[in-house]
Amino acid sequence: HPSLFSLAAALHARVPRTFPEPPPAADPWRPDTPRCLLRGVLFALPALAYLLTAPLWDITRHAPVLLAAGAASWAWGQALGHRAHLRLRTGRREAGRTLLAGSALGAAAAPAPAAVPAAAGAAPPGAAGPGRGRGAGGGGRGRGRARGLLLALTPLMAGAAALPWWEPGPLLRSALPLLALLAVLAAAARALTACLTAPAATSADPRPPLRASVPYGLFGLAAAVLTLLEGRHDPFAVLALTLSMGPAEWLLYRYRGWSVTALRASSTPAAFLLRSCGVLALCLTAYLLVLLPPALFIATGPAALLCLAAVLWTALLLQAFGVAWPPALVCLAAAAAVAGAVAAHRTLRP
Secondary structure: OOHHHHHHHHHHHHOOOOOOOOOOOOOOOOOOEEEHHHHHHHHHHHHHHHHHHHOOOOOOHHHHHHHHHHHHHHHHHHHHHHHHHHOOOOOOHHHHHHHHHHHHHHHHHHOOHHHHHOOOEOOOOHHHHHHHHHHHHHHHHHHOOOOHHHOOHHHHHHHHOOOOOOOOOOHHHHHOOOOOOOOHHHHHHHHHHHHHOOOEEEOOOHHHHHHHHHHHHHHHHHHHHHHHOOOOOOHHHHHHHHHHHHHHHHHHHHHHHHHHHHHHHHOOOHHHHHHHHHHHHHHHHHHHHHHHHHHHOOOHHHHHHHHHHHHHHHHHHHHOOOOHHHHHHHHHHHHHHHHHHHHHHHHHHH
């Protein structure tokens, strides 16, 4: 070569300038499919207590008590779960203390409507069981104790499975929900003990304000009211929506994972926005398709249930990204409007 520059040009022409793609990164939001599906089942299993104790109470007199206890438990569980996750940033022990205090208050407050005599009679036997179990056991489910809770609810499953062929009698109808309640409390105590015995946090982070969890509790209350109003014509709608919470949680994880993939594949903000909208539409459509088959068997038709499911799933997605107040206010307004319409219809009905 006549000069160093010609040598450099020759080497530049000979050396390939292609680089191998890096290995695919692990998905940090990969969901645990069996666990998600099991959690959906766990949301529905406490309803078996109502099936077992149905002959012991009058639905026309006691239903408002049960509905009020269920709505209160739902709202409290949402707020407590959010606050426990905030405290988890400091440490497991601090989160355990939050769950212990909140679970005790929830267990005492959830069955409070059942302790107040109804206008037409006393509260039904076993009315406090599901609400108290949800208030005290919600923390255990949030700590990944799904299998323990499934085992704790075995008395309910066994009793309900035997009903078509065997009449257990009033004693067993009351004893089985009580046994399940005690087992749920034991599972929750075990989960809380594991948290409370963890090492204390080294950094003294300030406690998050209580008002930070208020929108999550209000959303839980609104979601409970909307779900109960949807099920007033056909209880199967509530069962279908409850069981769908497992696939809904799985799709929330999938949305995050696929959004990360879309971000890595995008070179401009507009491209990422387009891909992210596509992922959102895909996840929401998949959730509604899961809910469509049972929705077709509902007496009022599938439209109302699918709309409610879409609203609740979108609200949960927004809350997962820290957008709490807008979905809570929208759901509260919807719940108030539907409840007002139902009350007005009953008032004007001859």
